[in-house]
Amino acid sequence: MTTVAAYAAPAANAPLERTTIERRAVREFDVLIDIKFAGICHTDIHLVREGWGEAIFPMVPGHEIAGVVSEVGPGVTKYKVGDRVGVGCLVDSCRECDNCKAGQEHHCVRGAVQTYNAIGRDGEITYGGYATHVVVDENFVVRIPDGLSLDVAAPLLCAGITTYAPLKQWGAGPGKKVAVVGLGGLGHVGVKIAHALGAEVTVLSQSLRKKDDGLKLGADHYYATSDPKTFEELAGSFDLIVSTVSAPLDLSAYLGLLKTGGALVNVGVPEEPIAFHPFSLIGGNKILAGSMIGGIPETQEMLDFCAEHGIGAEIERIAASEINQAYERVLASDVRYRFVIDNATI
Numbered sequence: 001m002t003t004v005a006a007y008a009a010p011a012a013n014a015p016l017e018r019t020t021i022e023r024r025a026v027r028e029f030d031v032l033i034d035i036k037f038a039g040i041c042h043t044d045i046h047l048v049r050e051g052w053g054e055a056i057f058p059m060v061p062g063h064e065i066a067g068v069v070s071e072v073g074p075g076v077t078k079y080k081v082g083d084r085v086g087v088g089c090l091v092d093s094c095r096e097c098d099n100c101k102a103g104q105e106h107h108c109v110r111g112a113v114q115t116y117n118a119i120g121r122d123g124e125i126t127y128g129g130y131a132t133h134v135v136v137d138e139n140f141v142v143r144i145p146d147g148l149s150l151d152v153a154a155p156l157l158c159a160g161i162t163t164y165a166p167l168k169q170w171g172a173g174p175g176k177k178v179a180v181v182g183l184g185g186l187g188h189v190g191v192k193i194a195h196a197l198g199a200e201v202t203v204l205s206q207s208l209r210k211k212d213d214g215l216k217l218g219a220d221h222y223y224a225t226s227d228p229k230t231f232e233e234l235a236g237s238f239d240l241i242v243s244t245v246s247a248p249l250d251l252s253a254y255l256g257l258l259k260t261g262g263a264l265v266n267v268g269v270p271e272e273p274i275a276f277h278p279f280s281l282i283g284g285n286k287i288l289a290g291s292m293i294g295g296i297p298e299t300q301e302m303l304d305f306c307a308e309h310g311i312g313a314e315i316e317r318i319a320a321s322e323i324n325q326a327y328e329r330v331l332a333s334d335v336r337y338r339f340v341i342d343n344a345t346i
């Protein structure tokens with residue numbers, strides 16, 4: 001065991017503060033990662049505030065981890081000291097079920113082990129990326145391509161894969177009209193990826209405040225959802241809508257923006273249920289789907305795709321002492337577009 005510095009929430013809703021945690025000694029197939037940067041995902045805030053139910057405290061959030069390998073176990077074959085690597089939302093799974101074998105470890109039927117706020121298969125509580133180091137089995141580590149800086153790569157480990165997976169699954173590409181709802185951490189990466197895939201991209205944001213940014217990120221069109229005319233003008237327009245909104249949304253209205261047979265994929269996880277009227281779904285044979293992060297092979301594929309297309313997150317680098325203020329700004333939709341902690345400041 002090694003004692004390392006970390007930022008933790010001591011209890012639900014409490015501000016995060018500097019502390020120390022124990023990291024396990026490196027086992028046969030483990031790598032020790034010197035964490036350089038950790039993104040702040042809205043999920044971190046939902047969990048610290050117990051917005052989705054009871055959580056484990058103290059909690060060290062962080063599942064957008066980018067760093068450098070500083071030690072490897074004797075059985076490790078994929079990585080060596082000095083490699084640039086990332087860790088996302090999961091650090092283990094059963095590795096035997098059909099989903100695990102298919103590279104869908106995040107859908108492990110026995111339950112994937114989340115990077116933090118979880119109990120590992122060894123019975124130990126997991127702690128996330130707001131720390132100086134983490135120890136992870138090499139099979140749950142991905143390689144960050146040389147073309148990507150570690151700071152802008154960190155958010156791809158959650159925001160990147162969470163938007164890449166549904167865009168790929170639902171055929172975003174040339175000739176397709178894709179809308180991204182919410183221009184926050186997930187949404188802005190989703191816009192970049194959908195554009196790189198060749199789709200015609202529209203941002204649906206609460207206001208036009210971030211319009212210039214959205215167009216620079218690769219959107220072709222930008223509309224304010226606070227304007228009721230938006231829903232009239234865009235009725236029946238989209239092949240695919242990806243909603244990244246962290247609050248309950250009037251899904252019936254958004255389903256109305258789909259073409260016949262179009263799909264609305266929800267990736268946002270509000271703290272309350274979302275209602276919609278079935279007529280908005282049956283009229284036009286619409287599809288309402290969900291998507292949760294992605295497996296390890298697809299996460300690597302996403303990173304390689306992003307490196308090839310020069311896609312990194314737009315970030316505000318912060319010191320660890322600014323985490324609590326950053327949380328407030330995310331809650332106020334005042335993030336441009338991902339806060340990334342410089343872990344040297346922990």
Ligand code: NAP
Pocket residue numbers: 040041042043046158159162181182183184185186187204205206207244245246247248266267268269270291292293330331333334335337
């Ligand atoms: P974020 O940076 O806060 O972005 C969310 C965006 O949603 C905001 O920037 C805002 O965009 C919009 N929004 C917020 N409140 C709204 C409201 N009341 N009405 C309409 N729009 C609103 O959050 P994030 O990190 O991207 O995460 C988004 C959600 O996805 C969270 O619930 C998170 O837990 C979830 N998530 C899910 C997965 C998954 O696997 N499915 C993975 C990661 C995160 P505008 O200002 O442009 O309107």
Ligand code: ZN
Pocket residue numbers: 041042043044063158159
């Ligand atoms: Zn996340």
Ligand code: ZN
Pocket residue numbers: 093094095096097098099100101107108109110111
């Ligand atoms: Zn499994």
